Structure formats: C-alpha cells, structure tokens
Amino acid sequence: xxxxxxxxFHSGHRYRCKVRRIMLRAAAVALLSAMCWAQDARPGGxxxxxVIKRLQFNPPQTTVKxxxxxxxxxxxxxxxxxxxxxxxxxxxxxxxxxxxQMRFTDTRxxxxxxRPHPNMKGTLIVQGVENAAQGNGAMLKxxxxxxxxxxxxxxxxxTAALLPLAFLSxxxxxxxxxxxxxxxxxxxxxxxxVITPLTAAAGWWWKLNGGSDLPxxxxxxxxxxxxxxxxxxxxxxIWRWRIQKRDGAPSISYLTFAAIVVLALVYQGSLxxxxxxxx
Amino acid sequence: xxxxxxxxxxxxxxxxxATGSVTAHAQAPTDPQIAGIVQTANQIDINQAKxxxxxxxxxxxxxxxxxxxxxxTNLEKSVNDLAKKLGVTPEDSPTSKQLKQQxxxxxKKLTSLxxxxxxxxxxxxxxxxxxxxxxxxxTTLIPNAKNAELKSALEGxxxxxxxxxxxxxxxxxxxxxx
Numbered sequence: 001x002x003x004x005x006x007x008x009f010h011s012g013h014r015y016r017c018k019v020r021r022i023m024l025r026a027a028a029v030a031l032l033s034a035m036c037w038a039q040d041a042r043p044g045g046x047x048x049x050x051v052i053k054r055l056q057f058n059p060p061q062t063t064v065k066x067x068x069x070x071x072x073x074x075x076x077x078x079x080x081x082x083x084x085x086x087x088x089x090x091x092x093x094x095x096x097x098x099x100x101q102m103r104f105t106d107t108r109x110x111x112x113x114x115r116p117h118p119n120m121k122g123t124l125i126v127q128g129v130e131n132a133a134q135g136n137g138a139m140l141k142x143x144x145x146x147x148x149x150x151x152x153x154x155x156x157x158x159t160a161a162l163l164p165l166a167f168l169s170x171x172x173x174x175x176x177x178x179x180x181x182x183x184x185x186x187x188x189x190x191x192x193x194v195i196t197p198l199t200a201a202a203g204w205w206w207k208l209n210g211g212s213d214l215p216x217x218x219x220x221x222x223x224x225x226x227x228x229x230x231x232x233x234x235x236x237x238i239w240r241w242r243i244q245k246r247d248g249a250p251s252i253s254y255l256t257f258a259a260i261v262v263l264a265l266v267y268q269g270s271l272x273x274x275x276x277x278x279x
Numbered sequence: 280x281x282x283x284x285x286x287x288x289x290x291x292x293x294x295x296x297a298t299g300s301v302t303a304h305a306q307a308p309t310d311p312q313i314a315g316i317v318q319t320a321n322q323i324d325i326n327q328a329k330x331x332x333x334x335x336x337x338x339x340x341x342x343x344x345x346x347x348x349x350x351x352t353n354l355e356k357s358v359n360d361l362a363k364k365l366g367v368t369p370e371d372s373p374t375s376k377q378l379k380q381q382x383x384x385x386x387k388k389l390t391s392l393x394x395x396x397x398x399x400x401x402x403x404x405x406x407x408x409x410x411x412x413x414x415x416x417x418t419t420l421i422p423n424a425k426n427a428e429l430k431s432a433l434e435g436x437x438x439x440x441x442x443x444x445x446x447x448x449x450x451x452x453x454x455x456x457x
Contacts, residue, residue, distance in 0.1 A: 077353045
C-alpha cells in the first residue's frame with residue numbers, strides 16, 4: 001500500500017492499485033458472506049421414518065418437504081433396497097435390522113421400489129407441491145435461503161449470466177470498436193471469477209450434505225467440471241485483467257478461450273438442469 | 280415365452296398332481312407334509328442359485344442368485360423356527376418327492392449349459408418355478424393348512440414369492456433382449 005501512495009503520480013500504477021484494492025475488498029466480502037452462510041446453515045427439516053416389514057413400506061406414502069430427512073428402517077427378515085423409479089437414489093441392500101437415510105431434495109413426488117422385490121412400492125409426496133396444487137400459495141412465501149439446495153441455484157444464476165455476457169460484450173466491442181463494451185466485459189469477467197468459487201462451494205456443500213440421492217454419474221461430472229470451471233474463470237479474469245491494463249481490445253486467442261469456457265458452462269448448466277428437473 | 284409356458288406347465292402339474300388337488304382320491308397334505316414341501320422348495324431354489332453363482336459371469340444373474348440364497352435361507356430359518364415352535368416335524372410327501380425329482384432333472388440340464396444359454400435357462404426356470412409355487416401355495420398349501428400360524432406364515436410368504444417372480448421376469452426380459 002505504501003508503495004502505491006509513493007508512486008501515486010504514475011497513473012497506470014494507480015489504476016493497478018485501485019483494481020487490486022477492489023479485488024481484495026470483493027474477496028473479503030465474499031469470504032465474510034461465505035462465513036455468514038456457513039454459520040446460518042442449520043440442518044433443519046423433519047425426520048420421517050418408514051418401516052419395512054412383511055415386504056411392505058409402511059407407510060407406503062409419505063409426505064415430505066425438500067430438506068427433510070427420510071429414514072427407512074428394515075424390520076423385515078429379508079434384505080431390501082429403496083430405489084427411486086427416476087434413478088435419483090438407490091440405497092443398496094439394507095440388511096435386516098439396519099437403516100438407510102437420505103436428505104430429500106427433490107421438488108417433485110418420487111416413486112420408489114425394492115430392487116430384489118419389485119412388487120414392494122412406495123412414494124414420497126412433496127408437501128410444498130401438494131400445497132401449491134391446493135392453491136394456498138405456500139411455495140410463493142419468501143424465506144431466507146439456508147440450505148445448499150437453495151444457495152447453489154441462486155448463485156448459479158450469476159455465474160451463468162456474467163461470463164456469457166462478458167464474452168458477448170467483448171465481441172460487440174470488437175465489432176463496434178467501442179471501449180465501453182470492453183470495460184463492461186472486464187468487470188463482468190471479474191465478478192464471474194469472484195462469484196463462481198462461491199457457486200462451486202455451495203455445490204460441494206450440497207454434495208457433502210445429503211447429495212447421496214443425486215444421480216451418481218451426473219453428479220461426478222458436474223462436480224469436477226464445476227471445480228475446474230473455478231480455475232478456468234480465474235485464469236480468464238487474470239487474462240482479461242492484463243488486456244484491460246493495456247486498455248486494448250481482447251485478442252482472438254482470448255475470445256476463443258472465453259468461447260470454450262462459455263460452452264463448458266452451457267454443458268455444465270444442462271447437467272445441473274437434468275438433475276433438478278429430470279430429462 | 281414358449282419355454283417359460285412349458286416349464287410353468289411341468290412344475291404346476293408336478294406340484295398340483297402330487298399335492299392331490301387334481302386327483303379326487305388323493306389325500307390333502309397334512310401340516311408336517313406342508314412344512315416339508317416348503318422346506319424342499321426352499322432348498323431347491325438355494326441349490327440352483329448356488330449352481331448359478333458357479334456357472335454365470337453375468338452380474339445381474341449373480342445378483343439374483345445371491346438374493347435367492349439370502350431370501351430362501353431366511354425363509355427356511357423362519358419355517359424351521361415355526362415348525363419347532365408348533366412341534367411339527369417336516370415330512371416327505373409325494374409332492375416333495377416329485378419336486379426333488381424335477382429339480383434333479385433341471386439341475387442336470389443346467390449343468391450341461393454354459394454362458395448366455397445357461398443364464399436364459401436359469402431365468403426361465405426361476406420364473407416357472409415361482410409361478411408354480413405361488414399357484415400351489417394359493418390352491419393347495421394355504422387352504423389345507425390346519426394350524427392358523429402355519430396358514431398365516433404361508434400367506435405371509437406370498438408377497439416374497441411374488442417379488443421373486445417379478446424380479447425373475449425382469450431378468451428373463453433383460454437376458455432375452457440381449
């Protein structure tokens with residue numbers, strides 16, 4: 001900081017210092033927000049117990065809300081599984097006297113069965129959806145986000161909007177030879193690099209906290225592509241910062257790299273959508 | 280499909296004729312004979328599943344065979360515990376003898392097969408076997424059981440057999456579509 005003041009007469013250096021200060025502040029805000037969210041995160045939700053006995057799920061229909069925990073207790077003399085019809089979860093064999101539980105995150109009713117005994121069937125009905133269908137507007141009521149299942153989709157909107165817009169703004173800047181487009185692109189690339197680690201952190205939080213019911217293959221690709229995207233976004237922002245420092249227009253190689261990252265982001269978004277809404 | 284119908288007919292005839300449901304002069308099975316029939320059917324399915332585990336390399340067939348061993352071993356244990364509690368000693372009967380004879384023929388046939396042919400034969404046999412046992416339990420064993428607890432236990436086993444039948448049908452369909 002002292003060095004910055006000493007060299008304040010140098011306008012280029014002053015600009016770099018300003019950017020550095022902004023980035024530090026943005027990182028501090030992001031860190032503080034993440035800490036607040038982590039403190040705020042309560043497990044919450046209700047626990048539901050479904051007893052498996054005499055080759056039946058009892059009760060066969062259970063009304064749950066997203067964030068609730070559902071436990072299947074095997075009181076039968078045979079091993080059973082709890083397997084979602086839509087493939088979103090599978091308990092594996094639950095031996096007699098053992099239990100299996102999961103955090104319910106779906107927003108739609110899920111029918112399930114026992115794999116070794118396909119005649120054993122059950123359904124998890126989503127309370128919010130049921131209430132909305134009854135027209136009481138329960139789903140429209142605002143409540144502050146507390147779970148990763150709420151944070152991740154909120155944050156993902158920023159990531160999904162900022163980077164493609166940064167790319168588009170740079171392309172328009174080149175076409176119309178307007179510097180203001182390039183300035184906007186730089187800021188958006190910076191915001192995307194700051195917010196995307198938080199989006200990824202919320203995703204990992206979801207995975208580690210009740211994400212066992214998510215489709216295994218999809219989640220593996222989604223989580224690692226998301227983690228890699230954080231690195232790519234940071235590289236892109238640094239690259240973009242160097243271009244901005246020269247006050248020039250981005251090169252074709254930068255735009256090509258940005259286009260590849262945008263395509264990866266589109267694919268990543270489609271995987272997320274598939275998990276949230278099915279095929 | 281034709282093979283499955285053939286097996287179903289053979290097994291059902293064997294079980295029904297031997298239990299006397301289609302022969303007016305034959306006597307209905309007693310409770311010890313019913314316990315013996317259930318024990319025999321359990322043992323047959325366990326032995327054939329063990330054979331399948333030795334001969335197959337298909338993971339779905341292995342999973343099914345493991346399930347048959349686990350479920351029928353648990354069922355056998357519960358039948359034995361109940362028989363002991365009721366003071367019933369399982370007895371041989373024409374049905375159990377006929378079941379054993381049919382099983383020996385099927386085992387001989389399965390032993391001569393390999394690979395996909397074995398898997399398909401085993402799946403078809405399991406479908407037919409469970410269909411026949413469900414039919415026999417419904418029409419002969421449950422109506423003739425004198426002891427209320429034995430009758431209730433047989434009724435309680437019906438969903439298990441139905442579950443095995445549906446699983447075997449799924450397996451047969453998967454193997455047939457390959």
